[in-house]
Amino acid sequence: MWIAIIIGVVVILVAVFLYNSLIAKKNQVTNVFGTIDALLKKRYDLLPKLISTVKAYMQHEKSLLSEITEMRAKAVSGQLSDDEQVELDNKLSKMLGGIMVAVENYPDLKANQNFLQLQRTMNEVEEQISAARRAYNAAVTAYNNAVEMFPTNVAATMMGYKLKKVFEISEEQREDVDAEKLFKS
């Protein structure tokens, strides 16, 4: 009798532990995803300032600047699906990289204190976004491992948990930014 009760209690404790660990992992993923969102918003807030500062100096990149402005407007509209949002962010990252490279051609801009401060803040936000993406990938990997590995997979199936996708860098992004090609298009 006692043995049955002990076994019963142990089974319940294990089940609670598995259930809670899965919930914690899922929440970690959601939490880090929220951080990425917040950081992307910070980047969108910085963009108008950056564009208004560089516009006065950059003569040959006017179309690129207006394209960035349009993309920003689209991104903050909140009408995009998650996949579209990620794609847009990637494209934006690449274009901003191009702007930073093009700055080399404008010595006056490079000496502008306002721009230098913005550039530093931009670098910081970009690095924070990349850190948040790495954190997201780590959280998703821990979650996916739990969903696939025994014994948590049993609980995961019962709870209807599915595998999640990690952030992947597109082939386009893996290539170095080619400023010349970017401005010609």
Place this chain on the structure above:
Amino acid sequence: MKTLEELREFYNSTLLADLEGLEQERKKIIQKLTYLIVVIVCVVGICFFFWVGSSKTNPLVIFIPLVLCLIIGGFLCKLLMRGYVAQFKSLVIERIVHFIDENLNYAAHDCIDKSTFMLSKIFSTKPNRYKGDDLVWGKTGATTIKFSEIHAEHESGSGKNRRRYTVFKGLFFVGDFNKHFTTQTVVLPDTAEKLFGHLGQKLQSLNIFRGQLIRLEDPEFERHFAVYGSDQVQARYILSTSLMERIVKFKKKTGRKIYLSFVGSMVFVAVSYTKKLFEPRIFRTLLDFGPIREYFEDLQLAIGIVDDLNLNTRIWSKE
């Protein structure tokens, strides 16, 4: 960064001439020490002779003079060495520090204070015996740094149950980090994962006193270190992929146990040593490049942390 060739040139052109005077001083001290040892041996010998000669004599006849001789001898030794050590530090260590970077300052008797040591959060045990010396501080490039030798111990119990163990012994470095952050991240040598693999990683995650376990992507870094922090994203913001590579390279370069932490926009680095650092060796000639090279390499290792961890790169909002 100064090279060994530059050091050799500095040694031959500047340092050597001054060291010759100090070398004479060292020889005089050795002579005095020899006399002292001879006197002690004679006193002990005479007492021993009396004790053996008369079987009724109390053993204290030899014991008391022996203890007295050792106490007085030790005191005289310290007195003889004091002036020499001070001269050595200002003539050798301080000048090597200025040779590496003339903007740095040196104080032979100061050290990183205990509150800074504890602020690093690297060591969870609070030491109750804390000492150190050879403080170097100043600005190298855009980075403010401070480091010294530290010997921190914890003593517990009393009488026969008294236990003392070393919390940390070695070089302790504090530098201004190049990014802003508000969280705490601690990088510790990884023993559990090295010994037990995946199970070790599970054990690490149970270490609730340290905060969350941060699993990073660099497998080589993960093999050497375990990272704990209060925020998953900020820990990765600090430990960028390039910084992880640099830390592994630094660990391999030192070949020692190293601990790092990032607290209050500062970086703390503790490098374990068993030997005492930056001390003169009285029984070895000063006119030899070998020991000078060793002092230089230990100092360069600490000052070089700025380059090794790329702290002078100021492309983020912190200037």
